[in-house]
Amino acid sequence: MQRAAKRFAAAIGIALVLFAIVVRVSRPSKNGPGPIARATGGEATPTATPIPAGKGRPAIVFFVDAEGQGLVARRTEVTPIADPSMQAKAILDAMVAGPAAMPPAKPGELVSESLPSIPAGTVVRAVFFDGKGTAIVDLVGLAERLGGGSDSEVLALWAVVDALAFNFPVDARRVRVLLDGREAESLGHVSLATPLSPRRDLVIGEVPSLAIPIANGQSEPIEEDDGPSPFDDLVPMAP
Amino acid sequence: MTFLERLASGLPILTDGGTGIERRRRKCGAADVHAAFVAAGVDVIVADSIAVAGLAVTDPARGAAALADAVAIARASGAPFVAASLGPSGPGVRDATHRRELYGALAAAAKEAGADVIFAETLLTFFDADAALDAARAAGLPIAVTFAFSREGKGYAGLQAERTAQWAQGCGPDAAGFNCGEDPEATLAAFERWIAALVPPRPWLTKSNSRPPGAFRPAAGTSTPERFAVIGAHAVALGARIVGGCCGATPDHLAALVARVRAG
Numbered sequence: 001m002q003r004a005a006k007r008f009a010a011a012i013g014i015a016l017v018l019f020a021i022v023v024r025v026s027r028p029s030k031n032g033p034g035p036i037a038r039a040t041g042g043e044a045t046p047t048a049t050p051i052p053a054g055k056g057r058p059a060i061v062f063f064v065d066a067e068g069q070g071l072v073a074r075r076t077e078v079t080p081i082a083d084p085s086m087q088a089k090a091i092l093d094a095m096v097a098g099p100a101a102m103p104p105a106k107p108g109e110l111v112s113e114s115l116p117s118i119p120a121g122t123v124v125r126a127v128f129f130d131g132k133g134t135a136i137v138d139l140v141g142l143a144e145r146l147g148g149g150s151d152s153e154v155l156a157l158w159a160v161v162d163a164l165a166f167n168f169p170v171d172a173r174r175v176r177v178l179l180d181g182r183e184a185e186s187l188g189h190v191s192l193a194t195p196l197s198p199r200r201d202l203v204i205g206e207v208p209s210l211a212i213p214i215a216n217g218q219s220e221p222i223e224e225d226d227g228p229s230p231f232d233d234l235v236p237m238a239p
Numbered sequence: 240m241t242f243l244e245r246l247a248s249g250l251p252i253l254t255d256g257g258t259g260i261e262r263r264r265r266k267c268g269a270a271d272v273h274a275a276f277v278a279a280g281v282d283v284i285v286a287d288s289i290a291v292a293g294l295a296v297t298d299p300a301r302g303a304a305a306l307a308d309a310v311a312i313a314r315a316s317g318a319p320f321v322a323a324s325l326g327p328s329g330p331g332v333r334d335a336t337h338r339r340e341l342y343g344a345l346a347a348a349a350k351e352a353g354a355d356v357i358f359a360e361t362l363l364t365f366f367d368a369d370a371a372l373d374a375a376r377a378a379g380l381p382i383a384v385t386f387a388f389s390r391e392g393k394g395y396a397g398l399q400a401e402r403t404a405q406w407a408q409g410c411g412p413d414a415a416g417f418n419c420g421e422d423p424e425a426t427l428a429a430f431e432r433w434i435a436a437l438v439p440p441r442p443w444l445t446k447s448n449s450r451p452p453g454a455f456r457p458a459a460g461t462s463t464p465e466r467f468a469v470i471g472a473h474a475v476a477l478g479a480r481i482v483g484g485c486c487g488a489t490p491d492h493l494a495a496l497v498a499r500v501r502a503g
Binding site for chain 2: 068069070143144146147149150151152153154155158179180182183184185186188189190191202
């Protein structure tokens, strides 16, 4: 009986520590994220807890179309996080989890078949925003998991770049990609020597709006949607 | 006939095209792609191993095993020659010793697996080129070294086409040149700059894309097998002794190139 009580007390203690960590990570800093905001973390969890309808933060994620000929955008919801870097990491984690981990389509929502854009097992270790329009993302294990030649490199890289640019149009006008914590000259075929700009030409079809539907049939843009679309100047790819 | 004997014969050697992209397009394994390229008439099948150098950075044994598997699959295609493809080492290399160790392990694995030649491809730095060259020599395999360049004739890491020509002159790989880059015209332009700077000549190699990476819908007429073959045959006329394809170059592209080159 005494042993059981000790186990119960230990379990309560662990739960309290975990709760404190979660609160600490999720709580916005009194001073805001500062000029360089950073999020770090481990491997994405494909079986994330479902977010109750209407409680999530709208996000646009990019997967590969069923024919492997471009990217397709999909609107989803992720857990709202005040820190923009942690929020960005959560969005990229959802992409690593792949289309199979996406919530089922809502009635009337047209969702085309798609393939993962970022190989499973890739870790989004960190996202930074430099405050000058460049996001920096550190991807661990991407290069060794890619197959399919340079097209796969292009699709994986610009899935990340377009997702950050679309969800954070002011803070991620460009994206610098680090591999395994280091600056890299290339991913194999694609140069990483300079920050990458978003590419609408790789996206097949429309990109859903980030606006949140409200009761009267209108919609309300979310905070990050105030800036211009990163794709405004680019010609879309014909479907 | 060994690969070097064939190279010395002066007859153009035709390599295959973009295996990774073709695997993706056909949704099949490397063996099926190799078979399609062999049917197109190429002389060299390049093992689907360009990524193993990056893999070997963290796990040399795993990288060597993956290379051996890829060479075995290529060997089974029945092609006259099999090249082990080694790509850039990537950002995880700690220092020069580490780089030499990983290329050394891979070259030894290529020799053990029965490769006829090493193609060190899409290289961006002389660090990787030097290490791959030394590793191939230590393993007793011939080596062809190719660099990737943009349309402006610049490598991603800042290399100029002329500098790579000087490197080839000084270091003496069995063949050297370009692969990948952007499209056939861009690769040809870099190749022309390169041979203009190269005295005396040595066997040149060009393996061009049929289209830029990720250009899934190239402008009409820009990536046809016919256009690819015309440009490849022009490289042969300029002196290239090894010619083939890279990203987006399908068996149809290679069949057109083989027919045009062999027709003289």
